[in-house]
Amino acid sequence: MSDDLKARVQELIESTINPAVAGHGGFVELIDVQENKVYLQLGGGCQGCGAADITLKAGIERLIKEELPEVEEVLDTTDHSSGSNPYYTPGK
Numbered sequence: 001m002s003d004d005l006k007a008r009v010q011e012l013i014e015s016t017i018n019p020a021v022a023g024h025g026g027f028v029e030l031i032d033v034q035e036n037k038v039y040l041q042l043g044g045g046c047q048g049c050g051a052a053d054i055t056l057k058a059g060i061e062r063l064i065k066e067e068l069p070e071v072e073e074v075l076d077t078t079d080h081s082s083g084s085n086p087y088y089t090p091g092k
Contacts, residue, residue: 005070012067013040017060021046026085028060029044032073036072038064048083 010030017028025045032039040060046052053076061074 005036006030006042007047007073008068009033009038012064016063021055024049025085026087028047031077036070038071038074039077040074042076042078042080045085045087046083047078048080048086048089050086050088052078052080052086 013028013030015068021028021044026042026049027044027046028044029041030038031041042049042052042056046055048063049055056074058074064071064074
């Protein structure tokens with residue numbers, strides 16, 4: 001089951017999510033799917049971006065859950081402190 005779900009999440013990332021975040025120089029990479037939880041890593045302009053958590057929860061997670069309702073949660077595994085060229089600099 002999880003291999004099928006992983007393939008469907010990957011397809012959604014390639015067809016819909018990455019084209020959307022590419023405008024900000026970013027990309028999303030699927031790390032794993034375990035127990036209906038999706039683990040992603042954000043890169044490019046998304047890594048270290050001040051709006052990355054909003055993009056993840058309001059955009060990416062909402063889209064994945066709409067398309068694949070069996071997904072319970074989307075988790076960000078990105079080390080945002082090492083982002084070298086964020087689209088929006090965090091306000092910290």
